[in-house]
Amino acid sequence: xxxxxxxxxxxxxxxxxxxxxxxxxxxxxxxxxxxxxxxxxxxxxxxxxxxxxxxxxxxxxxxxxxxxxxxxxxxxxxxxxxxxxxxxxxxxxxxxxxxxxxxxxxxxxxxx
RNA sequence: CGAGUAAAUCAGGCAGUUGCGGGCAAAACACGAAAGUGUUUGUCCGAGGAAAGUCCGGGCUCCACAGAGCAAGAAUAACGGCUAACGGCCGCCGGGGGCGACCCUAGGGAUAGUGCAACAGAAAUAAACCGCCACUUUGUGGUAAGGAUGGAAAGGCGAGGUAAGAGCUCACCGGAGUUGGGGAGACCCAACUGCCAUGUAAACCCUAUUCGGAGCAACACCGUGGAAGACUAAUUUGCCUGCUCGGCAAGUCUUAGGAGGUGGCGCUGAGCUGUUGCGGUAACGCACAGCCAAGAUAGAUAACUGCCAAAUACAGAACCCGGCUUAUAGAUUUAGUCGCUUU
RNA sequence: CGAGGUGUAGCGCAGUUUGGUAGCGCACUUCGUUCGGGACGAAGGGGCCGCAGGUUCGAAUCCUGUCACCUCGA
Numbered sequence: 001x002x003x004x005x006x007x008x009x010x011x012x013x014x015x016x017x018x019x020x021x022x023x024x025x026x027x028x029x030x031x032x033x034x035x036x037x038x039x040x041x042x043x044x045x046x047x048x049x050x051x052x053x054x055x056x057x058x059x060x061x062x063x064x065x066x067x068x069x070x071x072x073x074x075x076x077x078x079x080x081x082x083x084x085x086x087x088x089x090x091x092x093x094x095x096x097x098x099x100x101x102x103x104x105x106x107x108x109x110x111x112x
Numbered sequence: 113c114g115a116g117u118a119a120a121u122c123a124g125g126c127a128g129u130u131g132c133g134g135g136c137a138a139a140a141c142a143c144g145a146a147a148g149u150g151u152u153u154g155u156c157c158g159a160g161g162a163a164a165g166u167c168c169g170g171g172c173u174c175c176a177c178a179g180a181g182c183a184a185g186a187a188u189a190a191c192g193g194c195u196a197a198c199g200g201c202c203g204c205c206g207g208g209g210g211c212g213a214c215c216c217u218a219g220g221g222a223u224a225g226u227g228c229a230a231c232a233g234a235a236a237u238a239a240a241c242c243g244c245c246a247c248u249u250u251g252u253g254g255u256a257a258g259g260a261u262g263g264a265a266a267g268g269c270g271a272g273g274u275a276a277g278a279g280c281u282c283a284c285c286g287g288a289g290u291u292g293g294g295g296a297g298a299c300c301c302a303a304c305u306g307c308c309a310u311g312u313a314a315a316c317c318c319u320a321u322u323c324g325g326a327g328c329a330a331c332a333c334c335g336u337g338g339a340a341g342a343c344u345a346a347u348u349u350g351c352c353u354g355c356u357c358g359g360c361a362a363g364u365c366u367u368a369g370g371a372g373g374u375g376g377c378g379c380u381g382a383g384c385u386g387u388u389g390c391g392g393u394a395a396c397g398c399a400c401a402g403c404c405a406a407g408a409u410a411g412a413u414a415a416c417u418g419c420c421a422a423a424u425a426c427a428g429a430a431c432c433c434g435g436c437u438u439a440u441a442g443a444u445u446u447a448g449u450c451g452c453u454u455u
Numbered sequence: 456c457g458a459g460g461u462g463u464a465g466c467g468c469a470g471u472u473u474g475g476u477a478g479c480g481c482a483c484u485u486c487g488u489u490c491g492g493g494a495c496g497a498a499g500g501g502g503c504c505g506c507a508g509g510u511u512c513g514a515a516u517c518c519u520g521u522c523a524c525c526u527c528g529a
Contacts, residue, residue, distance in 0.1 A: 008410060044410090052164085053428050058414090061132095065415045068131070093415050 007043035007079060016043070016081040023103035027091045028063070029083040030103040040076040042067060045083045059084035066097040075109050 007013065012035075020033030035041060044063050046056040063082050074080070088096070104110050 006410075054426095057411095057428065060410095061414050065131080069415090097415095 007041050007081065012041075012079060013043055013045070013081060016079055020079070020081070021107060023106050025099040025103070027085055027087045028096055028099045028103070029085065030100065030107070031081040031083070032104075032107040032109060033079050034077060035079045040071070040074055041079050043079070043081045045081060047084075050084055050086055051089060055089040056084075059088045062088065062091070062093045062096050063100075065093045066100050069097055070100060070104065070110075073111050074104065075111055078109055080104075080109075 016031040016033050020031040023030045023032075044060050046059045050056055050059060063084065067082070082100070101110075
């Protein structure tokens with residue numbers, strides 16, 4: 001299994017929101033942008049709009065579970081930011097998985 | 113059987129596959145001079161009754177004072193107890209509600225002072241508008257029985273009494289004071305005196321008690337770069353400058369400390385468990401036995417499937433404890449009460 | 456962790472200090488004016504004052520609890 005790092009700095013989130021490519025579905029928003037390293041870095045955003053701590057934690061878990069399925073197939077050298085939406089906490093992880101796979105194929109970051 | 117009251121408990125479980133955080137152990141591998149770090153393997157542990165709101169009380173840390181008092185501000189308010197402490201809890205008294213089990217109650221002081229009481233009403237803290245009675249009758253005096261108002265109208269009600277009336281007098285009730293008795297106390301009971309000017313202090317205020325301030329982003333340690341100060345005695349290098357002196361920088365030492373990191377931080381602690389024993393009505397205390405049980409740092413409990421009638425509530429530790437308040441699907445247990453029926 | 460503020464008509468706000476009538480502007484309805492519309496003029500409707508208790512004769516106002524939103528500091 002490949003390693004991936006998490007994004008912690010606010011300016012990289014801001015760069016992804018402003019200059020990255022975005023893909024939207026009802027339960028997930030994905031931003032993809034190249035970074036200048038050889039690593040794959042991901043960030044998960046769960047805002048206060050989604051709910052309280054239980055809902056936000058569940059969104060993070062679902063997104064992380066879906067991502068761990070896809071992580072070995074992703075080309076390194078990208079920052080990927082996932083944003084949870086209001087519906088995310090009521091949805092199963094398989095739906096997130098299909099949405100995420102669709103987004104990442106559109107972004108051309110999946111290996112064949 | 114129905115209705116209702118009080119108290120307590122649980123907060124999905126099991127199985128399979130994939131996966132996450134921490135402790136411990138041993139070996140192997142990788143990196144490293146070493147300390148050690150990472151990976152793999154084994155094993156153990158891994159959110160709540162409210163973890164929530166942040167409304168009180170403490171521990172802990174730093175600052176202030178190292179003498180207490182006054183003032184200011186805030187909180188609390190019958191009485192007795194429990195507790196480390198509390199504005200919490202238990203018991204009990206007074207008041208209110210319910211047929212009852214039981215429930216609710218910020219419940220000190222209004223002759224220490226100040227303020228306020230709209231409208232209505234003759235009059236609102238002080239009384240004569242109407243009425244009633246008397247007389248020297250277009251007025252004067254007596255009178256609070258009766259009168260529409262109002263939250264509140266000068267203790268209530270009945271009898272006596274009177275010119276008419278009035279606690280003016282008496283019985284009962286209410287309230288106040290004194291005495292006696294009971295109780296740990298709030299308070300309760302009885303007798304006597306005898307009718308004493310409304311309400312509001314969750315208006316200002318008075319009385320009693322308590323409180324130094326700030327908070328784990330506290331605080332302690334390390335601290336690339338950079339900052340400030342000192343030393344240049346000896347030696348070396350560079351620059352001003354070709355040489356000497358001098359200065360600056362490098363150098364050495366000291367100080368404070370931003371980013372970042374480590375500790376604080378889960379540790380024997382006001383600890384948890386107990387069909388246990390003793391004391392107490394109870395809160396709780398003492399003894400005994402057993403146990404050591406999350407500790408992350410963008411933040412660990414998840415995903416998928418099957419079965420159990422159904423799996424669905426509120427909801428995620430972030431320094432730690434004791435309470436309070438609020439949210440909460442469903443299920444279970446115990447003890448009283450009322451009504452109906454049967455024996 | 457700490458400090459503060461705001462909830463009143465469909466919208467934006469007064470009134471809360473010092474308790475007694477809930478008001479202003481825009482919007483809405485009707486009528487007038489105009490050939491018609493706008494503007495203008497006149498009249499009118501619409502509120503359990505965030506929620507629940509309490510104090511008081513009486514609460515938007517005072518007290519307690521609670522909910523939602525907003526702002527600030529470390």
